[in-house]
Amino acid sequence: MSNHYHLLVAFEAARKLSREELRDRATLLYPDPEKVLKDDQQWETFNRRLFDLSELMRNIQGAFTRWYNRSTGLRGSLWDGRFHSTIPLDQQAVQETLAYIELNPVRAALVSRPEDYMSSSAFLRHIGADDWLMPIGELFEGSDQM
Secondary structure: OOOOOOOOOOOOOOOOOOHHHHHHHHHHHOOOHHHHOOOHHHHHHHHHHOOOHHHHHHHHHHHHHHHHHHHHOOOOOOOOOOOOOOOOOOHHHHHHHHHHHHHHHHHOOOOOOHHHOOOOHHHHHHHOOOOOOOOHHHHOOOOOOO
């Protein structure tokens, strides 16, 4: 898609993480977490951010915008308005959402098969680079649609 993207994400229920767990996760984002997260309040805020969809989207879109602007020499925002989210309420809705996302590049006539679109999870699954994705079988457990 040239002007948008779709994500299907699963969030853990919010919980209080140990300082060790927080430090492990913070190390993925910051070279030296202790310099950024200086007091208990900042660690608490960081813990809440890990379970917040708006924060995830802010980070994804911010990182992409910085990369794109550096790559093209442009400046400013790329996104028009806030992201849109919908919560699939049951397994069928999750499956339909995944099908919608994977078929989007086919409907847009960008590729003839979902796994040919290099920016998709279907492509990652096809080439075996999907170890960080939820296994597709988990999305269809107990379903006779497999």
